[in-house]
Amino acid sequence: MKVVGDINYSGRLGKLVFYTVNGVTYVRRVRIPGKEPKPRTEKQRGWAGAFGMAQKMYAHYREKVSADIWRLAGKAVGRRGNMLFWSVNCGCFEGGKGIGSPETFRFAEGELLLPWEMKVEALGGGRFRATWKEERDLASAAPGDRLKAGVFYPATPKGLYWAEEMSGTRGDGEGTFRLDTREDKEAHVYLFFEREDGTAFSPSAHFHVEF
Numbered sequence: 001m002k003v004v005g006d007i008n009y010s011g012r013l014g015k016l017v018f019y020t021v022n023g024v025t026y027v028r029r030v031r032i033p034g035k036e037p038k039p040r041t042e043k044q045r046g047w048a049g050a051f052g053m054a055q056k057m058y059a060h061y062r063e064k065v066s067a068d069i070w071r072l073a074g075k076a077v078g079r080r081g082n083m084l085f086w087s088v089n090c091g092c093f094e095g096g097k098g099i100g101s102p103e104t105f106r107f108a109e110g111e112l113l114l115p116w117e118m119k120v121e122a123l124g125g126g127r128f129r130a131t132w133k134e135e136r137d138l139a140s141a142a143p144g145d146r147l148k149a150g151v152f153y154p155a156t157p158k159g160l161y162w163a164e165e166m167s168g169t170r171g172d173g174e175g176t177f178r179l180d181t182r183e184d185k186e187a188h189v190y191l192f193f194e195r196e197d198g199t200a201f202s203p204s205a206h207f208h209v210e211f
Helices: 042-064 069-076 081-092
Strands: 011-013 016-021 024-029 116-124 127-133 146-152 164-167 174-178 186-194 205-210
Touching: 042 081, 069 081, 116 186, 116 205, 146 164, 146 174
Parallel strands: none
Antiparallel strands: 011 016, 016 024, 116 127, 127 174, 146 186, 164 174, 186 205
């Protein structure tokens, strides 16, 4: 299996063997000589498919959304970004189908705090307003933190994207964004915050919206 992410390792690690071919890292299980591998159970096949889908989604995320969000979150806890992405979201993926549980999917992770009482309301024309309450002024909840909005459209279950025309800071108490309403009638929106200098993010909060 091809490994997606910033893994650069060759050799055996427990029951897994990592090896590199033409600059691409792959992983396989160790085979015991003379012993035929047991057929995978349905549950094992399901987990393998989900893991493979998570790797593909992470690669798409790094390309279309951000290469920094999960890398920084992983660095803070001593883990690689792709493995933290998997451990946090492992129950959300379905092999071959993409995200099967968007309500529990975590679009972002990090050390910043989310504000209280976050809400989303439709303004029409694909535009939305987010509101929240925030009385703190901390390094982990600074007024200059920028509102970010990630989006998952059920019509494209293998893709993760940014919302458009995002605006607002934590200190504003509100912000706006726009969604693409041409292909779908609903979307799952994930609101979170980015430190003003781009060095940290917060976990995301999920909202289901209809057009």
